Amino acid sequence: MDNDNAVNAHRLAGKTALITGASRGIGLAIARRLAAEGARVCITARKPEPLADAAASFPDGTAIFVAGRSDDPGHRAEVMETIAGEFGGLDILVNNAGINPVYGPLIDLDLTGARKLVEVNVLGTLAWTQAAYHHEALGFAARRGVVVNVASVTGLIPSEGIGMYGITKAALIHLTRTLAAELGPDIRVNAVAPAVVKTQFARVLYEGKEEEVAAAYPLARLGTPDDIAGAVAYFASDDSAWVTGQTLVLDGGLLSAGGAA
Structure with missing residues:
Protein backbone atom coordinates (compact mmCIF):
# COMPACT_ATOMS: atom_id res chain seq x y z
CA MET A 1 0.00 0.00 0.00
CA ASP A 2 1.47 3.37 -1.05
CA ASN A 3 0.87 6.13 1.49
CA ASP A 4 3.11 8.77 -0.15
CA ASN A 5 0.21 11.15 -0.75
CA ALA A 6 -0.72 11.05 2.94
CA VAL A 7 2.75 12.00 4.23
CA ASN A 8 3.20 15.45 5.75
CA ALA A 9 6.93 16.05 5.35
CA HIS A 10 7.02 18.68 8.11
CA ARG A 11 4.58 17.34 10.72
CA LEU A 12 7.37 15.85 12.88
CA ALA A 13 10.17 18.25 11.95
CA GLY A 14 12.64 18.71 14.78
CA LYS A 15 11.41 15.59 16.62
CA THR A 16 13.42 12.53 17.56
CA ALA A 17 11.86 9.07 17.67
CA LEU A 18 12.94 5.71 19.06
CA ILE A 19 11.33 2.63 17.49
CA THR A 20 12.06 -0.78 19.01
CA GLY A 21 11.94 -3.99 16.97
CA ALA A 22 12.49 -2.01 13.78
CA SER A 23 14.80 -3.97 11.48
CA ARG A 24 11.85 -5.08 9.32
CA GLY A 25 8.07 -5.30 9.09
CA ILE A 26 5.84 -2.98 11.09
CA GLY A 27 8.69 -1.44 13.09
CA LEU A 28 10.71 -0.49 10.02
CA ALA A 29 7.63 0.89 8.27
CA ILE A 30 6.90 3.06 11.31
CA ALA A 31 10.47 4.35 11.40
CA ARG A 32 10.37 5.19 7.69
CA ARG A 33 7.03 6.97 8.04
CA LEU A 34 8.19 9.08 11.00
CA ALA A 35 11.39 9.95 9.13
CA ALA A 36 9.37 10.87 6.04
CA GLU A 37 7.40 13.29 8.22
CA GLY A 38 10.58 15.01 9.39
CA ALA A 39 11.73 13.06 12.47
CA ARG A 40 15.19 11.75 13.19
CA VAL A 41 14.98 8.13 14.24
CA CYS A 42 16.84 5.56 16.29
CA ILE A 43 15.95 1.96 15.48
CA THR A 44 16.70 -1.10 17.57
CA ALA A 45 16.50 -4.86 17.09
CA ARG A 46 18.32 -7.97 18.22
CA LYS A 47 20.37 -8.82 15.11
CA PRO A 48 22.96 -6.20 14.07
CA GLU A 49 23.30 -7.05 10.37
CA PRO A 50 19.68 -6.57 9.23
CA LEU A 51 19.42 -3.59 11.57
CA ALA A 52 22.43 -1.93 9.96
CA ASP A 53 20.98 -2.62 6.49
CA ALA A 54 17.69 -1.05 7.55
CA ALA A 55 19.40 2.06 8.94
CA ALA A 56 21.40 2.45 5.73
CA SER A 57 18.15 2.79 3.77
CA PHE A 58 17.38 6.17 5.40
CA PRO A 59 18.69 9.51 4.14
CA ASP A 60 22.03 10.52 5.64
CA GLY A 61 21.83 11.98 9.11
CA THR A 62 18.27 10.89 9.80
CA ALA A 63 18.72 7.42 11.33
CA ILE A 64 20.96 5.67 13.82
CA PHE A 65 20.75 2.13 15.18
CA VAL A 66 21.69 0.18 18.28
CA ALA A 67 21.49 -3.62 18.27
CA GLY A 68 20.63 -5.66 21.34
CA ARG A 69 18.00 -7.65 23.20
CA SER A 70 14.89 -5.70 24.07
CA ASP A 71 14.69 -7.28 27.53
CA ASP A 72 18.30 -6.39 28.39
CA PRO A 73 18.61 -3.39 30.77
CA GLY A 74 22.14 -2.71 29.51
CA HIS A 75 20.87 -2.46 25.94
CA ARG A 76 18.14 -0.04 26.93
CA ALA A 77 20.65 2.14 28.77
CA GLU A 78 22.98 2.11 25.76
CA VAL A 79 20.13 3.17 23.47
CA MET A 80 19.21 6.13 25.67
CA GLU A 81 22.83 7.25 25.95
CA THR A 82 23.29 6.98 22.19
CA ILE A 83 20.19 9.05 21.46
CA ALA A 84 21.26 11.68 23.98
CA GLY A 85 24.71 11.87 22.42
CA GLU A 86 23.61 11.86 18.77
CA PHE A 87 20.32 13.78 18.86
CA GLY A 88 20.24 15.53 22.23
CA GLY A 89 16.75 14.47 23.29
CA LEU A 90 13.78 12.19 22.71
CA ASP A 91 10.22 13.12 21.74
CA ILE A 92 8.59 9.89 20.53
CA LEU A 93 8.90 6.32 21.82
CA VAL A 94 7.31 3.54 19.78
CA ASN A 95 7.25 0.23 21.66
CA ASN A 96 7.02 -2.26 18.82
CA ALA A 97 9.35 -5.06 19.98
CA GLY A 98 7.41 -8.23 20.72
CA ILE A 99 7.66 -12.01 20.50
CA ASN A 100 5.40 -15.04 20.25
CA PRO A 101 7.44 -18.21 20.92
CA VAL A 102 4.54 -20.41 22.03
CA TYR A 103 1.50 -21.85 20.24
CA GLY A 104 -1.39 -23.97 21.41
CA PRO A 105 -4.12 -24.06 24.06
CA LEU A 106 -3.40 -22.40 27.39
CA ALA A 127 10.93 -0.84 30.96
CA TRP A 128 11.53 1.10 27.72
CA THR A 129 9.08 3.75 28.89
CA GLN A 130 10.77 3.97 32.27
CA ALA A 131 14.19 4.24 30.65
CA ALA A 132 13.08 7.13 28.45
CA TYR A 133 11.27 8.89 31.28
CA HIS A 134 14.09 8.68 33.82
CA HIS A 135 17.00 9.60 31.51
CA GLU A 136 17.49 13.25 32.45
CA ALA A 137 19.52 14.21 29.40
CA LEU A 138 16.73 13.14 27.05
CA GLY A 139 14.18 15.51 28.60
CA PHE A 140 11.33 13.23 27.56
CA ALA A 141 8.70 14.70 29.89
CA ALA A 142 9.93 18.28 29.41
CA ARG A 143 9.57 17.85 25.63
CA ARG A 144 5.95 16.66 26.04
CA GLY A 145 6.92 13.17 24.97
CA VAL A 146 4.67 10.69 23.19
CA VAL A 147 4.54 6.92 23.68
CA VAL A 148 2.87 4.63 21.15
CA ASN A 149 2.55 0.94 21.99
CA VAL A 150 1.95 -1.70 19.31
CA ALA A 151 -0.70 -4.05 20.71
CA SER A 152 -2.99 -6.42 18.74
CA VAL A 153 -6.64 -7.27 18.24
CA THR A 154 -5.76 -10.52 20.00
CA GLY A 155 -5.74 -8.40 23.14
CA LEU A 156 -9.43 -7.66 22.61
CA ILE A 157 -10.89 -11.06 21.69
CA PRO A 158 -9.67 -14.65 22.22
CA SER A 159 -7.56 -16.06 19.40
CA GLU A 160 -7.12 -19.78 18.84
CA GLY A 161 -3.58 -21.03 19.28
CA ILE A 162 -2.06 -17.70 20.34
CA GLY A 163 -3.98 -17.15 23.55
CA MET A 164 -0.97 -16.23 25.69
CA TYR A 165 0.21 -13.73 23.10
CA GLY A 166 -3.25 -12.16 23.23
CA ILE A 167 -3.14 -12.05 27.02
CA THR A 168 0.10 -10.08 26.91
CA LYS A 169 -1.44 -7.69 24.38
CA ALA A 170 -4.50 -7.23 26.60
CA ALA A 171 -2.12 -6.35 29.42
CA LEU A 172 -0.35 -3.94 27.08
CA ILE A 173 -3.64 -2.18 26.30
CA HIS A 174 -4.34 -1.75 30.01
CA LEU A 175 -0.74 -0.66 30.57
CA THR A 176 -1.33 2.03 27.94
CA ARG A 177 -4.39 3.35 29.78
CA THR A 178 -2.66 3.27 33.15
CA LEU A 179 0.47 5.06 31.94
CA ALA A 180 -1.68 7.67 30.22
CA ALA A 181 -3.45 8.38 33.50
CA GLU A 182 -0.20 8.52 35.46
CA LEU A 183 1.98 10.49 33.05
CA GLY A 184 -0.40 13.19 31.83
CA PRO A 185 -0.26 16.05 31.11
CA ASP A 186 3.45 15.87 30.25
CA ILE A 187 3.39 12.60 28.29
CA ARG A 188 0.69 11.12 26.08
CA VAL A 189 0.41 7.33 25.79
CA ASN A 190 -1.66 5.55 23.13
CA ALA A 191 -1.66 2.21 21.33
CA VAL A 192 -2.54 0.63 18.01
CA ALA A 193 -4.10 -2.84 17.78
CA PRO A 194 -3.62 -4.43 14.34
CA ALA A 195 -5.26 -7.57 13.02
CA VAL A 196 -3.26 -9.74 10.60
CA VAL A 197 -0.61 -7.68 8.85
CA LYS A 198 1.47 -9.07 6.01
CA THR A 199 4.84 -9.46 7.70
CA GLN A 200 7.32 -12.25 8.28
CA PHE A 201 6.25 -12.32 11.94
CA ALA A 202 2.63 -13.10 11.02
CA ARG A 203 3.17 -15.18 7.88
CA VAL A 204 2.06 -18.44 9.53
CA LEU A 205 -1.41 -16.90 9.90
CA TYR A 206 -1.95 -16.29 6.19
CA GLU A 207 0.77 -17.90 4.07
CA GLY A 208 -0.77 -20.11 1.39
CA LYS A 209 -4.30 -19.02 2.32
CA GLU A 210 -4.24 -15.23 2.08
CA GLU A 211 -7.39 -14.95 -0.03
CA GLU A 212 -9.30 -17.18 2.38
CA VAL A 213 -8.13 -15.22 5.44
CA ALA A 214 -8.81 -11.85 3.80
CA ALA A 215 -12.37 -12.88 2.97
CA ALA A 216 -13.30 -12.40 6.64
CA TYR A 217 -12.37 -8.71 6.43
CA PRO A 218 -14.98 -6.20 5.19
CA LEU A 219 -12.19 -4.33 3.39
CA ALA A 220 -11.26 -7.65 1.68
CA ARG A 221 -7.54 -7.49 2.32
CA LEU A 222 -4.99 -8.00 5.05
CA GLY A 223 -3.13 -5.10 6.58
CA THR A 224 0.23 -3.81 5.44
CA PRO A 225 2.99 -2.33 7.60
CA ASP A 226 2.25 1.06 6.05
CA ASP A 227 -1.33 0.88 7.34
CA ILE A 228 0.04 0.69 10.86
CA ALA A 229 2.74 3.29 10.29
CA GLY A 230 0.21 5.93 9.27
CA ALA A 231 -1.77 5.47 12.48
CA VAL A 232 1.37 5.65 14.60
CA ALA A 233 2.40 8.87 12.85
CA TYR A 234 -0.96 10.37 13.82
CA PHE A 235 -0.44 9.48 17.49
CA ALA A 236 3.14 10.77 17.34
CA SER A 237 2.07 14.15 16.00
CA ASP A 238 0.26 17.13 17.46
CA ASP A 239 -2.78 16.15 15.38
CA SER A 240 -3.60 13.89 18.35
CA ALA A 241 -2.69 16.49 20.99
CA TRP A 242 -5.91 15.86 22.95
CA VAL A 243 -5.77 12.06 22.73
CA THR A 244 -4.25 9.83 25.38
CA GLY A 245 -4.99 6.41 26.83
CA GLN A 246 -6.62 5.22 23.61
CA THR A 247 -6.16 2.06 21.54
CA LEU A 248 -6.91 2.40 17.84
CA VAL A 249 -8.07 -0.87 16.27
CA LEU A 250 -6.62 -1.37 12.78
CA ASP A 251 -8.37 -4.44 11.46
CA GLY A 252 -10.04 -3.75 8.11
CA GLY A 253 -13.39 -4.08 9.86
CA LEU A 254 -12.74 -7.63 11.11
CA LEU A 255 -14.09 -7.21 14.63
CA SER A 256 -17.10 -5.19 13.46
CA ALA A 257 -18.03 -8.11 11.20
CA GLY A 258 -17.72 -10.58 14.07
CA GLY A 259 -14.54 -12.15 12.77
CA ALA A 260 -11.94 -13.93 14.89
CA ALA A 261 -8.51 -12.38 15.37
Whole structure:
Protein backbone atom coordinates (compact mmCIF):
# COMPACT_ATOMS: atom_id res chain seq x y z
CA MET A 1 0.00 0.00 0.00
CA ASP A 2 1.47 3.37 -1.05
CA ASN A 3 0.87 6.13 1.49
CA ASP A 4 3.11 8.77 -0.15
CA ASN A 5 0.21 11.15 -0.75
CA ALA A 6 -0.72 11.05 2.94
CA VAL A 7 2.75 12.00 4.23
CA ASN A 8 3.20 15.45 5.75
CA ALA A 9 6.93 16.05 5.35
CA HIS A 10 7.02 18.68 8.11
CA ARG A 11 4.58 17.34 10.72
CA LEU A 12 7.37 15.85 12.88
CA ALA A 13 10.17 18.25 11.95
CA GLY A 14 12.64 18.71 14.78
CA LYS A 15 11.41 15.59 16.62
CA THR A 16 13.42 12.53 17.56
CA ALA A 17 11.86 9.07 17.67
CA LEU A 18 12.94 5.71 19.06
CA ILE A 19 11.33 2.63 17.49
CA THR A 20 12.06 -0.78 19.01
CA GLY A 21 11.94 -3.99 16.97
CA ALA A 22 12.49 -2.01 13.78
CA SER A 23 14.80 -3.97 11.48
CA ARG A 24 11.85 -5.08 9.32
CA GLY A 25 8.07 -5.30 9.09
CA ILE A 26 5.84 -2.98 11.09
CA GLY A 27 8.69 -1.44 13.09
CA LEU A 28 10.71 -0.49 10.02
CA ALA A 29 7.63 0.89 8.27
CA ILE A 30 6.90 3.06 11.31
CA ALA A 31 10.47 4.35 11.40
CA ARG A 32 10.37 5.19 7.69
CA ARG A 33 7.03 6.97 8.04
CA LEU A 34 8.19 9.08 11.00
CA ALA A 35 11.39 9.95 9.13
CA ALA A 36 9.37 10.87 6.04
CA GLU A 37 7.40 13.29 8.22
CA GLY A 38 10.58 15.01 9.39
CA ALA A 39 11.73 13.06 12.47
CA ARG A 40 15.19 11.75 13.19
CA VAL A 41 14.98 8.13 14.24
CA CYS A 42 16.84 5.56 16.29
CA ILE A 43 15.95 1.96 15.48
CA THR A 44 16.70 -1.10 17.57
CA ALA A 45 16.50 -4.86 17.09
CA ARG A 46 18.32 -7.97 18.22
CA LYS A 47 20.37 -8.82 15.11
CA PRO A 48 22.96 -6.20 14.07
CA GLU A 49 23.30 -7.05 10.37
CA PRO A 50 19.68 -6.57 9.23
CA LEU A 51 19.42 -3.59 11.57
CA ALA A 52 22.43 -1.93 9.96
CA ASP A 53 20.98 -2.62 6.49
CA ALA A 54 17.69 -1.05 7.55
CA ALA A 55 19.40 2.06 8.94
CA ALA A 56 21.40 2.45 5.73
CA SER A 57 18.15 2.79 3.77
CA PHE A 58 17.38 6.17 5.40
CA PRO A 59 18.69 9.51 4.14
CA ASP A 60 22.03 10.52 5.64
CA GLY A 61 21.83 11.98 9.11
CA THR A 62 18.27 10.89 9.80
CA ALA A 63 18.72 7.42 11.33
CA ILE A 64 20.96 5.67 13.82
CA PHE A 65 20.75 2.13 15.18
CA VAL A 66 21.69 0.18 18.28
CA ALA A 67 21.49 -3.62 18.27
CA GLY A 68 20.63 -5.66 21.34
CA ARG A 69 18.00 -7.65 23.20
CA SER A 70 14.89 -5.70 24.07
CA ASP A 71 14.69 -7.28 27.53
CA ASP A 72 18.30 -6.39 28.39
CA PRO A 73 18.61 -3.39 30.77
CA GLY A 74 22.14 -2.71 29.51
CA HIS A 75 20.87 -2.46 25.94
CA ARG A 76 18.14 -0.04 26.93
CA ALA A 77 20.65 2.14 28.77
CA GLU A 78 22.98 2.11 25.76
CA VAL A 79 20.13 3.17 23.47
CA MET A 80 19.21 6.13 25.67
CA GLU A 81 22.83 7.25 25.95
CA THR A 82 23.29 6.98 22.19
CA ILE A 83 20.19 9.05 21.46
CA ALA A 84 21.26 11.68 23.98
CA GLY A 85 24.71 11.87 22.42
CA GLU A 86 23.61 11.86 18.77
CA PHE A 87 20.32 13.78 18.86
CA GLY A 88 20.24 15.53 22.23
CA GLY A 89 16.75 14.47 23.29
CA LEU A 90 13.78 12.19 22.71
CA ASP A 91 10.22 13.12 21.74
CA ILE A 92 8.59 9.89 20.53
CA LEU A 93 8.90 6.32 21.82
CA VAL A 94 7.31 3.54 19.78
CA ASN A 95 7.25 0.23 21.66
CA ASN A 96 7.02 -2.26 18.82
CA ALA A 97 9.35 -5.06 19.98
CA GLY A 98 7.41 -8.23 20.72
CA ILE A 99 7.66 -12.01 20.50
CA ASN A 100 5.40 -15.04 20.25
CA PRO A 101 7.44 -18.21 20.92
CA VAL A 102 4.54 -20.41 22.03
CA TYR A 103 1.50 -21.85 20.24
CA GLY A 104 -1.39 -23.97 21.41
CA PRO A 105 -4.12 -24.06 24.06
CA LEU A 106 -3.40 -22.40 27.39
CA ILE A 107 -4.13 -25.58 29.33
CA ASP A 108 -1.02 -27.22 27.85
CA LEU A 109 1.14 -24.08 27.65
CA ASP A 110 4.82 -24.23 28.54
CA LEU A 111 5.09 -21.74 31.40
CA THR A 112 8.70 -20.90 30.63
CA GLY A 113 7.61 -19.60 27.24
CA ALA A 114 4.69 -17.79 28.84
CA ARG A 115 6.99 -15.98 31.24
CA LYS A 116 9.21 -14.92 28.34
CA LEU A 117 6.17 -13.49 26.56
CA VAL A 118 5.25 -11.42 29.58
CA GLU A 119 8.86 -10.32 30.07
CA VAL A 120 9.25 -8.97 26.53
CA ASN A 121 5.74 -7.92 25.48
CA VAL A 122 4.57 -6.33 28.74
CA LEU A 123 7.44 -5.67 31.13
CA GLY A 124 9.74 -4.79 28.23
CA THR A 125 7.34 -2.09 27.09
CA LEU A 126 7.15 -0.68 30.60
CA ALA A 127 10.93 -0.84 30.96
CA TRP A 128 11.53 1.10 27.72
CA THR A 129 9.08 3.75 28.89
CA GLN A 130 10.77 3.97 32.27
CA ALA A 131 14.19 4.24 30.65
CA ALA A 132 13.08 7.13 28.45
CA TYR A 133 11.27 8.89 31.28
CA HIS A 134 14.09 8.68 33.82
CA HIS A 135 17.00 9.60 31.51
CA GLU A 136 17.49 13.25 32.45
CA ALA A 137 19.52 14.21 29.40
CA LEU A 138 16.73 13.14 27.05
CA GLY A 139 14.18 15.51 28.60
CA PHE A 140 11.33 13.23 27.56
CA ALA A 141 8.70 14.70 29.89
CA ALA A 142 9.93 18.28 29.41
CA ARG A 143 9.57 17.85 25.63
CA ARG A 144 5.95 16.66 26.04
CA GLY A 145 6.92 13.17 24.97
CA VAL A 146 4.67 10.69 23.19
CA VAL A 147 4.54 6.92 23.68
CA VAL A 148 2.87 4.63 21.15
CA ASN A 149 2.55 0.94 21.99
CA VAL A 150 1.95 -1.70 19.31
CA ALA A 151 -0.70 -4.05 20.71
CA SER A 152 -2.99 -6.42 18.74
CA VAL A 153 -6.64 -7.27 18.24
CA THR A 154 -5.76 -10.52 20.00
CA GLY A 155 -5.74 -8.40 23.14
CA LEU A 156 -9.43 -7.66 22.61
CA ILE A 157 -10.89 -11.06 21.69
CA PRO A 158 -9.67 -14.65 22.22
CA SER A 159 -7.56 -16.06 19.40
CA GLU A 160 -7.12 -19.78 18.84
CA GLY A 161 -3.58 -21.03 19.28
CA ILE A 162 -2.06 -17.70 20.34
CA GLY A 163 -3.98 -17.15 23.55
CA MET A 164 -0.97 -16.23 25.69
CA TYR A 165 0.21 -13.73 23.10
CA GLY A 166 -3.25 -12.16 23.23
CA ILE A 167 -3.14 -12.05 27.02
CA THR A 168 0.10 -10.08 26.91
CA LYS A 169 -1.44 -7.69 24.38
CA ALA A 170 -4.50 -7.23 26.60
CA ALA A 171 -2.12 -6.35 29.42
CA LEU A 172 -0.35 -3.94 27.08
CA ILE A 173 -3.64 -2.18 26.30
CA HIS A 174 -4.34 -1.75 30.01
CA LEU A 175 -0.74 -0.66 30.57
CA THR A 176 -1.33 2.03 27.94
CA ARG A 177 -4.39 3.35 29.78
CA THR A 178 -2.66 3.27 33.15
CA LEU A 179 0.47 5.06 31.94
CA ALA A 180 -1.68 7.67 30.22
CA ALA A 181 -3.45 8.38 33.50
CA GLU A 182 -0.20 8.52 35.46
CA LEU A 183 1.98 10.49 33.05
CA GLY A 184 -0.40 13.19 31.83
CA PRO A 185 -0.26 16.05 31.11
CA ASP A 186 3.45 15.87 30.25
CA ILE A 187 3.39 12.60 28.29
CA ARG A 188 0.69 11.12 26.08
CA VAL A 189 0.41 7.33 25.79
CA ASN A 190 -1.66 5.55 23.13
CA ALA A 191 -1.66 2.21 21.33
CA VAL A 192 -2.54 0.63 18.01
CA ALA A 193 -4.10 -2.84 17.78
CA PRO A 194 -3.62 -4.43 14.34
CA ALA A 195 -5.26 -7.57 13.02
CA VAL A 196 -3.26 -9.74 10.60
CA VAL A 197 -0.61 -7.68 8.85
CA LYS A 198 1.47 -9.07 6.01
CA THR A 199 4.84 -9.46 7.70
CA GLN A 200 7.32 -12.25 8.28
CA PHE A 201 6.25 -12.32 11.94
CA ALA A 202 2.63 -13.10 11.02
CA ARG A 203 3.17 -15.18 7.88
CA VAL A 204 2.06 -18.44 9.53
CA LEU A 205 -1.41 -16.90 9.90
CA TYR A 206 -1.95 -16.29 6.19
CA GLU A 207 0.77 -17.90 4.07
CA GLY A 208 -0.77 -20.11 1.39
CA LYS A 209 -4.30 -19.02 2.32
CA GLU A 210 -4.24 -15.23 2.08
CA GLU A 211 -7.39 -14.95 -0.03
CA GLU A 212 -9.30 -17.18 2.38
CA VAL A 213 -8.13 -15.22 5.44
CA ALA A 214 -8.81 -11.85 3.80
CA ALA A 215 -12.37 -12.88 2.97
CA ALA A 216 -13.30 -12.40 6.64
CA TYR A 217 -12.37 -8.71 6.43
CA PRO A 218 -14.98 -6.20 5.19
CA LEU A 219 -12.19 -4.33 3.39
CA ALA A 220 -11.26 -7.65 1.68
CA ARG A 221 -7.54 -7.49 2.32
CA LEU A 222 -4.99 -8.00 5.05
CA GLY A 223 -3.13 -5.10 6.58
CA THR A 224 0.23 -3.81 5.44
CA PRO A 225 2.99 -2.33 7.60
CA ASP A 226 2.25 1.06 6.05
CA ASP A 227 -1.33 0.88 7.34
CA ILE A 228 0.04 0.69 10.86
CA ALA A 229 2.74 3.29 10.29
CA GLY A 230 0.21 5.93 9.27
CA ALA A 231 -1.77 5.47 12.48
CA VAL A 232 1.37 5.65 14.60
CA ALA A 233 2.40 8.87 12.85
CA TYR A 234 -0.96 10.37 13.82
CA PHE A 235 -0.44 9.48 17.49
CA ALA A 236 3.14 10.77 17.34
CA SER A 237 2.07 14.15 16.00
CA ASP A 238 0.26 17.13 17.46
CA ASP A 239 -2.78 16.15 15.38
CA SER A 240 -3.60 13.89 18.35
CA ALA A 241 -2.69 16.49 20.99
CA TRP A 242 -5.91 15.86 22.95
CA VAL A 243 -5.77 12.06 22.73
CA THR A 244 -4.25 9.83 25.38
CA GLY A 245 -4.99 6.41 26.83
CA GLN A 246 -6.62 5.22 23.61
CA THR A 247 -6.16 2.06 21.54
CA LEU A 248 -6.91 2.40 17.84
CA VAL A 249 -8.07 -0.87 16.27
CA LEU A 250 -6.62 -1.37 12.78
CA ASP A 251 -8.37 -4.44 11.46
CA GLY A 252 -10.04 -3.75 8.11
CA GLY A 253 -13.39 -4.08 9.86
CA LEU A 254 -12.74 -7.63 11.11
CA LEU A 255 -14.09 -7.21 14.63
CA SER A 256 -17.10 -5.19 13.46
CA ALA A 257 -18.03 -8.11 11.20
CA GLY A 258 -17.72 -10.58 14.07
CA GLY A 259 -14.54 -12.15 12.77
CA ALA A 260 -11.94 -13.93 14.89
CA ALA A 261 -8.51 -12.38 15.37
